[in-house]
Amino acid sequence: VEAQLRHSQKMESIGQLAGGVAHDFNNMLSVMLGYAQLCQLEAAGASPLSLYLDEVIKAGERSRDMVRKLLAFSRKEIISPRRVNLNDHCLEMKKTLSRLIGEEICFDFVPDDELWPVRIDPSQVDQILMNLAVNARDAMPEGGTLTVATGNITVDTEFCDFRLDAKPGPYACLSVIDTGTGMEREVVRRIFEPFFTTKEVGRGTGLGLATVYGIVTQNGGFIDVESEPGRGTCFKIYLPKLTGDAVVQQESKPTAMIGSG
Numbered sequence: 001v002e003a004q005l006r007h008s009q010k011m012e013s014i015g016q017l018a019g020g021v022a023h024d025f026n027n028m029l030s031v032m033l034g035y036a037q038l039c040q041l042e043a044a045g046a047s048p049l050s051l052y053l054d055e056v057i058k059a060g061e062r063s064r065d066m067v068r069k070l071l072a073f074s075r076k077e078i079i080s081p082r083r084v085n086l087n088d089h090c091l092e093m094k095k096t097l098s099r100l101i102g103e104e105i106c107f108d109f110v111p112d113d114e115l116w117p118v119r120i121d122p123s124q125v126d127q128i129l130m131n132l133a134v135n136a137r138d139a140m141p142e143g144g145t146l147t148v149a150t151g152n153i154t155v156d157t158e159f160c161d162f163r164l165d166a167k168p169g170p171y172a173c174l175s176v177i178d179t180g181t182g183m184e185r186e187v188v189r190r191i192f193e194p195f196f197t198t199k200e201v202g203r204g205t206g207l208g209l210a211t212v213y214g215i216v217t218q219n220g221g222f223i224d225v226e227s228e229p230g231r232g233t234c235f236k237i238y239l240p241k242l243t244g245d246a247v248v249q250q251e252s253k254p255t256a257m258i259g260s261g
């Protein structure tokens, strides 16, 4: 429990620090990009200068994407949780996800038609799916299969004895399974840490899973990861079943979210 508390405190302070730096950095970056684009206009044509400026602008745009992720991670976003059927959301995202993972990777959706509803901000479901799908894609450079599945699970007290962050009760479960590289145990242990990445500089920020972790815990859920090097990885996102009295809360005002959970 102490380790979990330390983890969430660490996430929160890193989030705040990162948000402050990212905000100022973003302003500077806009100035640099703006001038680079002006230079590009002046240099117009096939001169080597123009090619060099292309590279400057491309790198600037990549940096801007990274900073955006950082800001999204640390920002206190306004969220409005409501009754959500995860199946509907997966269906809505199907096209986006297929495009994201490319043609080399098969996309499979296996819904449980009896799936229990949950209470969450729909945009957070999209964030979870996108982050997990990007990671799955990156883990399958030679192609493979990405499976998104849903199901109902009742967690018992016995399970909670070794999962201190889980509470017994009914959950809707969203599984995202890939046939990619998998991970060593030491990697799995660190994946939810902000800024932990094994990807090359400029490709990974190490914020994807920290964001997913923040969203899931904020909504009273927990995450299970199974991974085997060379075989693939399965992320299971458990969100508490929306029960009768929680439905009344649906009309409640948006609550402020602390990005790091």
Ligand code: ADP
Pocket: 131, 135, 136, 139, 178, 180, 181, 182, 183, 187, 191, 192, 196, 197, 198, 199, 203, 204, 205, 206, 207, 208, 209, 210, 233
């Ligand atoms: P990023 O994707 O920017 O590196 P994440 O927090 O999303 O940051 O992921 C952290 C690390 O976890 C990745 O760099 C990778 O090593 C590992 N990882 C996450 N998802 C998978 C997966 N599906 N298969 C293999 N490794 C993964």
